Amino acid sequence: xxxxxxxxxxxxxxxxxxxxxxxxxxxxxxxxxxxxxxxxxxxxxxxxxxxxxxxxxxxxxxxxxxxxxxxxxxxxxxxxxxxxxxxxxxxxxxxxxxxxxxxxxxxxxxxxxxxxxxxxxxxxxxxxxxxxxxxxxxxxxxxxxxxxxxxxxxxxxxxxxxxxxxxxxxxxxxxxxxxxxxxxxxxxxxxxxxxxxxxxxxxxxxxxxxxxxxxxxxxxxxxxxxxxxxxxxxxxxxxxxxxxxxxxxxxxxxxxxxxxxxxxxxxxxxxxxxxxxxxxxxxxxxxx
Amino acid sequence: xxxxxxxxxxxxxxxxxxxxxxxxxxxxxxxxxxxxxxxxxxxxxxxxxxxxxxxxxxxxxxxxxxxxxxxxxxxxxxxxxxxxxxxxxxxxxxxxxxxxxxxxxxxxxxxxxxxxxxxxxxxxxxxxxxxxxxxxxxxxxxxxxxxxxxxxxxxxxxxxxxxxxxxxxxxxxxxxxxxxxxxxxxxxxxxxxxxxxxxxxxxxxxxxxxxxxxxxxxxxxxxxxxxxxxxxxxxxxxxxxxxxxxxxxxxxxxxxxxxxxxxxxxxxxxxxxxxxxxxxxxxxxxxxxxxxxxxxxxxxxxxxxxxxxxxxxxxxxxxxxxxxxxxxxxxxxxxxxxxxxxxxx
Numbered sequence: 001x002x003x004x005x006x007x008x009x010x011x012x013x014x015x016x017x018x019x020x021x022x023x024x025x026x027x028x029x030x031x032x033x034x035x036x037x038x039x040x041x042x043x044x045x046x047x048x049x050x051x052x053x054x055x056x057x058x059x060x061x062x063x064x065x066x067x068x069x070x071x072x073x074x075x076x077x078x079x080x081x082x083x084x085x086x087x088x089x090x091x092x093x094x095x096x097x098x099x100x101x102x103x104x105x106x107x108x109x110x111x112x113x114x115x116x117x118x119x120x121x122x123x124x125x126x127x128x129x130x131x132x133x134x135x136x137x138x139x140x141x142x143x144x145x146x147x148x149x150x151x152x153x154x155x156x157x158x159x160x161x162x163x164x165x166x167x168x169x170x171x172x173x174x175x176x177x178x179x180x181x182x183x184x185x186x187x188x189x190x191x192x193x194x195x196x197x198x199x200x201x202x203x204x205x206x207x208x209x210x211x212x213x214x215x216x217x218x219x220x221x222x223x224x225x226x227x228x229x230x231x232x233x234x235x236x237x238x239x240x241x242x243x244x245x246x247x248x249x250x251x252x253x254x255x256x257x258x259x260x261x262x263x264x265x266x267x268x269x270x271x272x273x274x275x276x277x278x279x280x281x282x283x284x285x286x287x288x
Numbered sequence: 289x290x291x292x293x294x295x296x297x298x299x300x301x302x303x304x305x306x307x308x309x310x311x312x313x314x315x316x317x318x319x320x321x322x323x324x325x326x327x328x329x330x331x332x333x334x335x336x337x338x339x340x341x342x343x344x345x346x347x348x349x350x351x352x353x354x355x356x357x358x359x360x361x362x363x364x365x366x367x368x369x370x371x372x373x374x375x376x377x378x379x380x381x382x383x384x385x386x387x388x389x390x391x392x393x394x395x396x397x398x399x400x401x402x403x404x405x406x407x408x409x410x411x412x413x414x415x416x417x418x419x420x421x422x423x424x425x426x427x428x429x430x431x432x433x434x435x436x437x438x439x440x441x442x443x444x445x446x447x448x449x450x451x452x453x454x455x456x457x458x459x460x461x462x463x464x465x466x467x468x469x470x471x472x473x474x475x476x477x478x479x480x481x482x483x484x485x486x487x488x489x490x491x492x493x494x495x496x497x498x499x500x501x502x503x504x505x506x507x508x509x510x511x512x513x514x515x516x517x518x519x520x521x522x523x524x525x526x527x528x529x530x531x532x533x534x535x536x537x538x539x540x541x542x543x544x545x546x547x548x549x550x551x552x553x554x555x556x557x558x559x560x561x562x563x564x565x566x567x568x569x570x571x572x573x574x575x576x577x578x579x580x581x582x583x584x585x586x587x588x589x590x591x592x593x594x595x596x597x598x599x600x601x602x603x604x605x606x607x608x609x610x611x612x613x614x615x616x617x618x619x620x621x622x623x624x625x626x627x628x629x630x631x632x633x
Contacts (some may be wrong), residue, residue, distance in 0.1 A: 030352060037419070091610065093419070094364065098563045099606045101556070105599030113593055226426075233423040266434035269429040276411070277424045281416040 001259070004135035009223050009255055015144050017251020018151035023224055023230035024204035024243045025158065026199030032175040032238020034100060034192050036088050039100040042225030043107040044200050048073070048207020049216045050111060064214065065127050069208050070201050077200030081193045089192075106221045108218070117218050122211040147209050154205070162240060171195060175238040236283030244282060314571070315484060322477050326470040339541075340472045340585065346537045347475045348370055348577035349483045351561040353530030356487055356575035358562050360496065361523040362503030363414075366422045366555050367429030368531055370409070371402040373550035374432065376534030376539040378402075381442055383450045391454035391466070395536055402532025403525055405432075410524030414517060429555055437547040447546025450539060466540060476537055480574075483530055490526060499523050564605060566612020575613050 001009075006271045027041045045157025048069065055065035084103070088096050123129075131139035162168035170191055173181045182188045207220075214220065231250055253272050257265040276284065322345070326338055350372055357363045378401035383389045414423045435441065442448040453466050456475070464471040490496045500515045502509045510516050539545050548554070557580070565576020583601060587594035609615050 031419075043628060045392055077509040082631040087607075091606075092564045094358070094567055095606050098560060101560060102599040102602030102606070105602070108597065109593045109596035113596075157440055226430075229423060230427075235421060237419060264434075265437050266438055267431050270430040270434070274424055274431070277416055277420055277427070281420055283420070 004138050008134060008138060008140055009259055010252075011140060011144065013146070013251060013252040013255040014248065015148045015151075015251075016255060017248035018148050018155070019206055020224075020227060020231055020247035020250060021244050022154060023203045024153055024228040024235075025155075025240050025246055026202035027228050028235065028238055028240060028243045029171070029175075029195050031200045031232060033171060033178075033195055034085075034089060035093075035098045035178070037093050037100065038083060038085075040107060041199070041203060041227065041228065042221035042223070043104055044073070044077075044203035044221075045207040045224045046111065046221035047076075047107070048204035049122075049211040049214070049220060050115055050207075051204060052122050053216045054115070054213040056122055061125055062208075066205070066208050069204060073199045073201040073204035074159040077197035078193055080200070085196060086189070086192070093261040104221070112218065119218075120216040122216060124212045129189060131198045147213070148272060149203075149207055154202070154234075158240060167194075216277040225267070230269060233283055234273055234276050236285040239282055239283070239285040242283060242285030252281075290372065311571075316572075319477065319481055322480075323474065326473055329339055335469055338468055339468050342469075342473045342476045342583075343482045344578055344581045345473075345520075346534050346541065347558075347561065347581055348535035348574045349476075349480055349537070350531055350558050351565070351573040351577040352480075352483050352487055352570060353527045353534065355562050355567070355570060356490070356523055356530070356559045358525045358559070359568035359572070360491060360503065361499045361520060363520060363524070364422050364559070365425040365524075366552065366559060367409070367427070367432075368527070368558050369550050369552070369554035370429040370432040371406050371528035371531035372535035372538070372554065372558075373436065373545070373547075374405050374543065375399065375535035376404040376449040376545045376549055376612075377436065379449075379536050379539040380448050380450050380545045383454065384451070385451060388452040389454045391456040391540075394454050395533075397531045398536035398539075399529050402535065403529045406525045406528025406531075407521070410419065410521045410528070414524065416521050426555070429550065433547055433552075436550055442509060442545070445520050445547055447544060447548075450471035451544045453540060472541065476541075479533055479537060483533065484570055484574070488532070491570075495522065560602075564602065564613060566614035570613070572612045572614035579613060 023041070023045050026044075027038065030036055030041070051069040051072065052062060052065055054230050055068050056062045059065055059068065088099060128143045128146050129140050132145070133139050160168075162171060170181065170186055172196075173184075173186075174188070174191060176186065176276070179192075227250065231243055231246045234249070235244070235246035249272070250269060253268050254265065257268040261268070322341070325341065326334060329337055350368070353371075354365065354368045357365050357368075371457045375398035378398045379394050382394055382397045400633075407423070409428045413421060413428065416424050431586050437445050437527040455462065456464060456466065464475060466472040466475060491500075498509065498514055498519050502514070502519060533630065535549070538549065561576035563576070564574050564580060565574065566572025584594070584598060605613060609619065611618075
């Protein structure tokens with residue numbers, strides 16, 4: 001492998017890893033703070049991709065579809081938490097698993113009824129639809145760089161919010177000790193609702209910007225879900241920093257695994273998770 | 289040996305032991321009904337329903353084996369399909385290509401393969417707890433899936449066939465022939481009876497009580513002198529072996545194995561059956577398997593979008609019956625005033 005294709009594979013790894021981070025960070029927040037195992041999180045990713053397809057069709061461009069979709073996602077997350085998830089907090093983990101699995105089935109069938117079972121494509125906005133020459137022969141699509149840039153921006157924004165604001169302080173405290181936060185007079189109900197809506201919006205955003213690259217197809221949520229759980233667990237439940245490190249690690253292992261060792265590429269991710277958890281049974285980072 | 293663990297605070301109320309006669313009679317009635325079904329159904333509708341019920345009972349064995357881990361040992365495994373699949377693959381790979389194999393020997397090979405895998409995986413995964421345990425068991429199951437899927441072992445992603453159903457000779461005679469749908473059904477029913485009886489015995493033994501004690505308070509059990517790791521590993525191997533029994537029967541019924549049976553969907557389905565039926569009850573696992581498979585079958589005849597009905601059913605069931613379908617009779621029987629009290633655990 002020469003230096004140019006190595007560089008390109010690195011870019012691919014980072015892009016895939018950062019995209020995973022968008023979905024997984026929402027999952028780890030919901031998991032770490034509210035203690036809900038949300039199997040339906042992959043459905044939000046799928047929802048994002050289908051929103052991108054539908055809204056881009058209506059408005060004519062992906063770039064107008066994205067802010068619109070985020071607003072819809074926040075509203076949807078807010079209502080869903082109020083109507084459904086707020087009842088799950090007192091339930092045992094096993095019951096949460098079963099109920100959110102029921103939700104997956106409902107979401108998938110709603111998707112099938114509303115949009116159908118066809119595979120769709122989403123067009124890249126024209127000014128991002130070109131390729132950057134790398135070296136003498138290779139090129140790299142600019143849209144993939146755009147994905148990485150958006151993810152990095154969101155990650156930076158999350159870092160600022162979580163580390164530097166009062167809200168972030170509450171979120172971190174909530175991940176460590178829920179009861180204590182409540183006893184300090186913080187309205188946990190609203191905090192939970194906000195964090196949940198944020199998590200949904202992150203997954204929807206990931207689905208929307210990934211749509212042109214991955215295309216839009218039924219069952220895309222389930223695939224992402226398992227990988228994101230791997231990320232969350234490797235990084236340490238509730239840790240956003242851990243999710244970032246773990247998703248980049250996974251991005252590199254998966255991408256380079258496919259390049260160097262095609263037959264074993266599927267196993268590698270899980271082998272990595274098993275090794276890390278046997279070495280550190282609580283994941284790489286503590287919550288917060 | 290340490291003292292009576294029932295003296296421990298929060299000692300388990302094993303439902304199997306709570307009303308042994310009534311529970312035993314219930315099982316007896318169920319098994320008798322199932323045994324009589326092929327005769328009652330007659331030749332006409334027989335084939336479809338008998339094959340469907342064979343499938344349901346195989347899944348019930350699978351769910352029962354997982355129930356030991358989830359409901360009693362408190363070890364939530366999301367990788368149980370690995371043992372099911374390894375046994376099924378062992379059956380397919382050990383079966384001779386040219387003619388029918390010896391069913392008993394194949395059974396031995398299948399169970400040994402499942403038990404060996406469970407021993408190795410269990411020894412590693414039991415270092416973790418809680419959600420991390422769920423994910424590490426999933427990780428190992430996924431590795432098994434990819435070994436069957438991405439390598440050339442037994443046909444790779446296409447799977448492989450068992451060309452001849454095995455023969456079951458007993459003392460020189462051949463009491464049943466699994467090529468006959470009803471005979472195979474009775475074989476599966478026999479395996480189900482053995483599984484229920486075996487697990488009930490395990491749960492009644494000192495070993496079973498220790499497992500439940502460990503779920504309630506591991507520190508305390510360790511302080512009481514129990515080597516908790518060994519007990520849990522024992523449970524893991526027993527559960528894996530019974531899952532292997534289900535996988536073995538599956539391989540014989542369909543005469544075909546492919547990597548899908550090792551996928552996380554298969555593990556997830558078993559877990560759903562256990563939770564839906566009711567964690568912590570053998571009857572719950574059986575009820576969960578029956579309702580899950582039969583409802584899916586029924587809903588899919590009603591509409592193309594049957595998963596909507598299934599999802600709605602699951603959500604309503606968990607909302608109204610937090611302790612699973614098996615608690616339905618109990619919830620209905622409780623006077624309204626005592627309901628809240630009786631349900632809190």
